[in-house]
Amino acid sequence: MTEALDVVEFLLTARVYDRHQDLDENDLPPAHRSALWGDDGVPRPPQTTEDATREATGVDNPWDAVSGLMFTDRDAFAGNVSLVDDDMAIDWYVERADADRVRDNPVLAFVFGDEFGVDYEAARDANRSVQADPQWIDGLLEEYFDEDDEEMLDLVEVRSPAEIEVTLDDIVLTEEQEEEMSKVAKAIEHRDYLATIGLSEIGKLLFVGPPGTGKTSTARGLAHQLDLPFVEVKLSMITSQYLGETAKNVEKVFEVAKRLSPCILFMDEFDFVATTRTGDEHNAIKRAVNTLLKSIDEVSLVNDDVLLIGATNHPDELDAAAWRRFDEILSFPRPDEQMRADIISLVTSEVDVADFEPAEIAAETDGLTGSDLRLVLREAVLDALVEDRTELTQDDLMAAIEDFEDRDHLRNLDTLEDALDEDHDGHDHADHDHPTPE
Numbered sequence: 001m002t003e004a005l006d007v008v009e010f011l012l013t014a015r016v017y018d019r020h021q022d023l024d025e026n027d028l029p030p031a032h033r034s035a036l037w038g039d040d041g042v043p044r045p046p047q048t049t050e051d052a053t054r055e056a057t058g059v060d061n062p063w064d065a066v067s068g069l070m071f072t073d074r075d076a077f078a079g080n081v082s083l084v085d086d087d088m089a090i091d092w093y094v095e096r097a098d099a100d101r102v103r104d105n106p107v108l109a110f111v112f113g114d115e116f117g118v119d120y121e122a123a124r125d126a127n128r129s130v131q132a133d134p135q136w137i138d139g140l141l142e143e144y145f146d147e148d149d150e151e152m153l154d155l156v157e158v159r160s161p162a163e164i165e166v167t168l169d170d171i172v173l174t175e176e177q178e179e180e181m182s183k184v185a186k187a188i189e190h191r192d193y194l195a196t197i198g199l200s201e202i203g204k205l206l207f208v209g210p211p212g213t214g215k216t217s218t219a220r221g222l223a224h225q226l227d228l229p230f231v232e233v234k235l236s237m238i239t240s241q242y243l244g245e246t247a248k249n250v251e252k253v254f255e256v257a258k259r260l261s262p263c264i265l266f267m268d269e270f271d272f273v274a275t276t277r278t279g280d281e282h283n284a285i286k287r288a289v290n291t292l293l294k295s296i297d298e299v300s301l302v303n304d305d306v307l308l309i310g311a312t313n314h315p316d317e318l319d320a321a322a323w324r325r326f327d328e329i330l331s332f333p334r335p336d337e338q339m340r341a342d343i344i345s346l347v348t349s350e351v352d353v354a355d356f357e358p359a360e361i362a363a364e365t366d367g368l369t370g371s372d373l374r375l376v377l378r379e380a381v382l383d384a385l386v387e388d389r390t391e392l393t394q395d396d397l398m399a400a401i402e403d404f405e406d407r408d409h410l411r412n413l414d415t416l417e418d419a420l421d422e423d424h425d426g427h428d429h430a431d432h433d434h435p436t437p438e
């Protein structure tokens, strides 16, 4: 039944879209839009092939779902499914649909909104815009960058919200991080208002913290939650061997971000900027970095709908010029005991663990990051698989922690000198061995 309703809705949407020139691609629900997408947008009339119908609705055999209805037809030769009697289709649909459905489909809200008490403008505003569709993004990237522009592909990666797997629910955030995420979400939602009152120095965040503390995941999760395209730039790639065009490519990244807007522009390894400015670097790199800083100054959330997030593991290497460009600094500390307990619970949520005691694990993992805890779990899972078990025990996890710490110790031998320096100063590792009461 819902299968038939989904298919009829799709066919009806295509029909209404075709009839009303006032409607544009942003009125189509994203799934319909991408199924109907042609070379350059959705053609009129839209091509409702069986394949497109399947893609739009997720119904495996769309024709089977509606072949029993009086007002549908299939042109087996062209592979099209269509409506042969619009009025009958409309009556049939209106009788069975509800307001939620119409609210999710601005095209139908345009014609049936009144009947369902749904406001067309509100439905359109809530609909994901065409700039967030993978097809549109691919088209844009093709327009800006040559296909064989390897340098560029190393430097930037663009994901549509549908292609982002991580959500904010997958990450354990500190209270400060939670607050900042809601603040940013509000700022994006009300950016028109912020523009009216002239508050434009907003929307540039710097995430600061050691590796594996969730900076990248949080930025992606935010894009997912806000349903925005995610443009990720790896700044160290600026030093790639094909330097000639880099400054120009940096400019292009910002142009792409502005065309994709609203979107999130994430710049990883931000410390790279500062070290290159002061270092004895190749001129082409310096030029690229200067272009980058200038572009950062010129982009804005309020005027361009681009939220900029920088991330760094080495805040100490950032100079004042780099700091000054961000209006909020958000710390990603190593998780405390409570957070570690929450993280281990979260990452094991799909795994059976007998005698699971997150608090005990948290107590034994001082200094480990979220990423380390994931590795611990992976180790435990693999070890259990070697014994042909898919159920873990608390002991498996505790053993994996011990292995992890041995390995970590080996790695630290490389940096023994650093460790000695730090111990000499009386901080860092010392507090791992002698926890101070809180």
Ligand SMILES: Nc1ncnc2c1ncn2[C@@H]1O[C@H](COP(=O)(O)OP(=O)(O)OP(=O)(O)O)[C@@H](O)[C@H]1O
Pocket: 170, 171, 172, 173, 209, 210, 211, 212, 213, 214, 215, 216, 217, 218, 312, 313, 332, 335, 343, 346, 369, 370, 371, 372, 374
């Ligand atoms: N607070 C956390 N809650 C849940 N998972 C976490 C947390 N922190 C890190 N992780 C997990 O660890 C992995 C690595 O995290 P992520 O890549 O976001 O770290 P990062 O801070 O960007 O590291 P780097 O500085 O090396 O780029 C991810 O799989 C992520 O889910």
Ligand SMILES: [Mg+2]
Pocket: 215, 216, 217, 268, 311
């Ligand atoms: Mg990262």
